[in-house]
Amino acid sequence: MEILEQIAARLERGEDQEVRSLTQSAMDQSLPAPKILAEGLLAGMQVVGDRFRAHEIFLPEVLLAARAMSAGVEILEPHLGKTDLHSRGKVVIGTVKGDLHDIGKNLVGIMLSGAGFEVIDLGKDVSPQQFVDTARESGADVIGMSALLTTTMPAMKQVISLLKEQGLDSSVRTMIGGAPVTGDYAREIGADGYGFDAANAVESARELVG
Amino acid sequence: MRKLIDIPPATVVPTEDAVLRAMGVPGDQNQGARVERLVAEALEEFRSEARPKGIVAEVDEDEFAVIYEGAGDNDNPSPLLEIFPRAEVVMLFAATLGASLSDRVSALFDDGKLALAATLDATASEGTERAGIHLDGIVLEDARTNGRADAASRILRYSPGYCGWNLTGQRALFAALGPEEIGIRLTDSCLMEPLKSISGVMVVGPAEIHEFTDDYSFCSVCRTHDCRRRIRELT
Numbered sequence: 001m002e003i004l005e006q007i008a009a010r011l012e013r014g015e016d017q018e019v020r021s022l023t024q025s026a027m028d029q030s031l032p033a034p035k036i037l038a039e040g041l042l043a044g045m046q047v048v049g050d051r052f053r054a055h056e057i058f059l060p061e062v063l064l065a066a067r068a069m070s071a072g073v074e075i076l077e078p079h080l081g082k083t084d085l086h087s088r089g090k091v092v093i094g095t096v097k098g099d100l101h102d103i104g105k106n107l108v109g110i111m112l113s114g115a116g117f118e119v120i121d122l123g124k125d126v127s128p129q130q131f132v133d134t135a136r137e138s139g140a141d142v143i144g145m146s147a148l149l150t151t152t153m154p155a156m157k158q159v160i161s162l163l164k165e166q167g168l169d170s171s172v173r174t175m176i177g178g179a180p181v182t183g184d185y186a187r188e189i190g191a192d193g194y195g196f197d198a199a200n201a202v203e204s205a206r207e208l209v210g
Numbered sequence: 211m212r213k214l215i216d217i218p219p220a221t222v223v224p225t226e227d228a229v230l231r232a233m234g235v236p237g238d239q240n241q242g243a244r245v246e247r248l249v250a251e252a253l254e255e256f257r258s259e260a261r262p263k264g265i266v267a268e269v270d271e272d273e274f275a276v277i278y279e280g281a282g283d284n285d286n287p288s289p290l291l292e293i294f295p296r297a298e299v300v301m302l303f304a305a306t307l308g309a310s311l312s313d314r315v316s317a318l319f320d321d322g323k324l325a326l327a328a329t330l331d332a333t334a335s336e337g338t339e340r341a342g343i344h345l346d347g348i349v350l351e352d353a354r355t356n357g358r359a360d361a362a363s364r365i366l367r368y369s370p371g372y373c374g375w376n377l378t379g380q381r382a383l384f385a386a387l388g389p390e391e392i393g394i395r396l397t398d399s400c401l402m403e404p405l406k407s408i409s410g411v412m413v414v415g416p417a418e419i420h421e422f423t424d425d426y427s428f429c430s431v432c433r434t435h436d437c438r439r440r441i442r443e444l445t
Contacts (some may be wrong), residue, residue, distance in 0.1 A: 013244075014244050014245075015244075024271075056234065058234050059234050059235070060235065060241055060249070062231065062244065063248070063328055064244055064325055066324060066325065070322070100405060101401075103315075103328060103331045104330065106327070107328065151378065151399045151400050152399050152401075
């Protein structure tokens with residue numbers, strides 16, 4: 001098995017030390033860092049994402065694979081251009097104002113990064129203005145909002161309204177998710193996408209960036 | 211009757227299988243040595259950080275009717291409206307695992323230890339449920355000892371945010387129960403801090419009073435329909 005396939009296979013098994021070591025070996029063999037990233041690490045993460053969506057593997061294995069991915073990226077990062085690492089697009093994510101639950105949002109961030117998106121994580125309790133300002137300043141493609149409380153869901157609509165008011169709704173797409181959030185609610189407030197879970201959020205982001 | 215309850219930390223420590231189930235892993239799946247190590251590490255963190263405490267306060271039917279009505283945001287009809295008037299005991303409750311556990315989860319995320327952070331979070335969620343189960347046992351036992359419930363009596367917890375009880379109901383619940391005394395604070399958006407806390411009402415009574423069909427308007431957007439399992443486990 002050639003080394004890039006080995007990296008992908010080890011990553012799929014969540015073997016972070018092995019991924020780190022193989023990635024270094026690939027660099028030592030003068031393989032281009034973008035190639036190692038694309039055909040080793042991202043290829044492995046793609047399989048992990050596909051298997052997770054197909055319910056063949058579960059969250060703990062995804063988390064270990066993401067950890068292995070990070071171990072490999074650490075080696076590659078000094079040798080990569082920004083567009084190599086985040087070729088899919090840029091997503092600003094956060095938990096909306098008033099809400100402090102961030103595990104779901106963090107998982108979405110892990111999955112998006114693993115799928116090649118640049119993720120700007122604003123954390124929790126994020127104001128509508130902060131979402132919009134960050135998206136504008138960073139040139140983000142998508143804003144991803146999470147809410148775990150019915151009382152905080154209206155903040156999602158405020159972000160969408162603010163984007164419209166500032167004429168950004170055609171350049172910045174929105175997607176939402178969280179336990180009480182539904183596809184119907186996403187349509188009702190005019191969100192462009194809806195993620196039922198972290199894996200689905202990645203699919204949604206891919207569709208939104210084309 | 212209102213009392214604070216020190217919950218023995220050992221009673222809230224989940225099993226490895228329970229942690230995996232909380233992370234969406236079906237019971238028949240072998241996750242391998244790496245996942246086992248991850249869960250073991252999370253359980254170790256959990257044992258070190260969890261500080262479980264509880265509080266309960268009994269209310270009568272009329273008092274609970276006012277608390278349940280809250281700000282008037284509930285769905286109507288809702289199951290609890292039918293259930294609590296037939297109860298033997300109605301007890302407000304809250305429990306928490308303490309702030310240090312939630313802080314530890316956040317710190318792990320901030321340090322980039324995502325796998326351990328997410329696993330500890332799932333462990334803590336499962337531990338929080340166990341704190342509730344511990345309170346269930348105390349309340350039911352007390353009710354039986356005092357002759358207000360019998361061997362056939364069962365206990366179920368209902369919480370704002372579920373089954374038609376609007377989340378804003380937390381405000382009236384907190385005003386009546388005072389869980390600030392065990393370190394739980396309510397935010398403006400009705401979120402409990404520390405995050406790994408639960409609150410609501412415990413209803414003691416014959417198993418049949420808890421039975422309802424999941425065809426209320428809000429059931430269509432419920433992802434879990436966990437009520438089915440809870441009702442099934444009563445018999």
